[in-house]
Amino acid sequence: MGHPRRMSSAPGCPPSVPPEMSVTDPVVVLMGAPNVGKSTLFNRLRGGRRALVHPQPGMTRDRLSRPAIIEERRVLLVDTGGVIHGSGDAMSALIRDQSHEALVEADVVVLVVDGRAGCSGTDRDLSRLIHRRGLPVIVAVNKLDTERLEIHTSEFHELGLEPVLSVSAAHGLGLQELRKQIAACLPAPLTAAREEAPELSLALIGRPNVGKSSLLNRLVNEERVIVSDQPGTTRDSIDTLLHAHQRTFRLVDTAGLRRRESAADTAESLAIAQARHALARAQIAVLVMDAQAGVTVGDLAVAGEAMDAGRAVIPVLNKWDLLTGGEDEARALLEEVDNRLSFLPYSRPLTVSALTGLRVRNLLKEALLSEEEFMAIRPTAAWNRALQSAMKERRTPLVENRPYRIRYAVQTGTGPPRVTLFVNRQTPLPPPYMRFLAGRLRLALDLTRTPIRLHLKLRQAERKRRRSADA
Known part of the structure; x- marks a missing residue:
């Protein structure tokens, strides 16, 4: 999760997230010139009267951030101060700065304009600014409280922003369509990726004879594949389903990868191809290494395959129980992993023993944490x-x-x-x-x-x- 937003009226500081909000909730920003009705619209969308509403231009000087529900989606609604075209006074400059900062945070922008007054220089300035940001935007032409006034929306199409909607914040007209349009522009909720991929696929990759099959067998507590001390006896990729932590894991055990230049025989070449195929269809690469051997050139080559495939990687130092050098050896080995796998800064090594079961169950927990970030959507x-x-x-x-x-x-x-x-x-x-x-x-x-x-x-x-x- 991201860091909470902190409340401040100074430019450069994002608005705070109220306690009932999540930092990942999308941000909807209302922008516009002074006295176009942003605060009235803000209150309408929130269903309450929080922002100060007054006919004097510029009454909303600070950004006001409050939670709101838009079409059953929770959002952070931001009301900015009115931006004045060509104004050079200090307060107007401060409001402009805050409005620019709000745009940096926005997921959706509602540009509020005055339908009675017509398209202004400020409207054009703001439309150019929003267009440069490339954000989803809705132009809300406000103060159109009768059907005969809706013709006034036509001139706002020249801003080059769509859709253009007629609303009356004071009378509550056009708000249902505005809400629908805002909801259509919101980023997908964080749960969407998880719902589409209920099964978590892990590719067990590594050099021959580092203990991949033994690790899989320890995880499922039964013999599913041949386990042998002869390097490369597991020639095929075998999928095993495992149910744990209220999830289904698909464990893909591959033939050990050797460095490309040493893959001389056809069966070994096929095994390498199968391993790359497993990486392509897995979300997480479990890079199994022999703790006694340290990080070898072959391990680096396999790690490079996982990096090229764009997978999340969990380095697993197997046979940890066979180390005899105590804490000094363990510390030195972990430093070696950090240094030699520095091109995988997102990997966190685990130390396990497939033979004794030492910390093996931590692998699935780490895989779930990696999946959450691998499939993450950020605003x-x-x-x-x-x-x-x-x-x-x-x-x-x-x-x-x-x-x-x-x-x-x-x-x-x-x-x-x-x-x-x-x-x-x-x-x-x-x-x-x-x-x-x-x-x-x-x-x-x-x-x-x-x-x-x-x-x-x-x-x-x-x-x-x-x-x-x-x-």
Whole structure:
């Protein structure tokens, strides 16, 4: 779970999450010029009268955050101060800063405009700002309390944002459709991924003779596959179903992978192919290693296969009971694992003995924790907060002596979490900076047991600009 939002009226500080809220609840932000009716609409959507409503422009100066239920979904509703086009006074600047900060946190934006007054310079400024963020947006044309006034919605289509809805916050008109549109824009609930994948698949991978089959047998407490001291006697991938912790686990025991250059015989080559196939259809890779041998070159090669497949990885040091060097040997071995598997910063090693059963049951618990993060959905606002923080810590490098800008981030998939970064250049960022970003995003979003995949995409506005320049 993410860190709670802390309440503050200062720019740069996100709003707090009330005790009854979760940090993963989506954020719906109301934005608009002063006196367009944001606070009245805020109160209508919440079903209460909390925000101060007054005809004087700019009465809502601080961001007000309250929980609300939108079409049976719990959200954090944020009412921003009124942004004034072209105003240079200090208070207006503060309100603009807070509104910009609210956009960083938003999952959905409701741009509230005054249908009676018509499209203003502030409306156009805000529409451009929202468009740059690439967030789902609904234009709520307020103060249209009679059918004859609904014709006034037409001029707001020029903002280039859809849908455009006519509402009257004062009279409660059009709110049902507004709620439906907000709900349609919300990110999928966190439970969706779990419901689609009730079975958790673990691929037991590793060099020959490290104890993969023995570990599987210990887990299921019965002989399901051949166990032998001869390396590579398990040639096929065998699926075993195990019910534990109110879940069904699919355990895939593969032939031991040898380094590619040493896979000379056909059966061994087939075993490697089967292991890669198992990684492709598993969520978690259980990397089994021989504690007595330490981390070998072969172990690193197998770990590289799991990394390339984008799986969550649990390194398992088997035969821990055979170590004789006491705490000093154990400490040195764990340091070796950390150092040599540093390219898997999301992995947490377990020390077990398949022979005695030492800590074997911890493997399934760790797999459940890894799955939760592997299939996690985080709010768009949280990704963008983390992205802004990372770029403040280390600015994007110059690419071909030109500035490189990352506009915003959107999660586009799970298993593992996949994030699209919308950028201003077609040229890729240097791999070290991409690794830095991935690491900072994982830590900020509490994704410490799973990799994340970052994808760069040229923003649509940049593509249009390039096409115009080429024409």
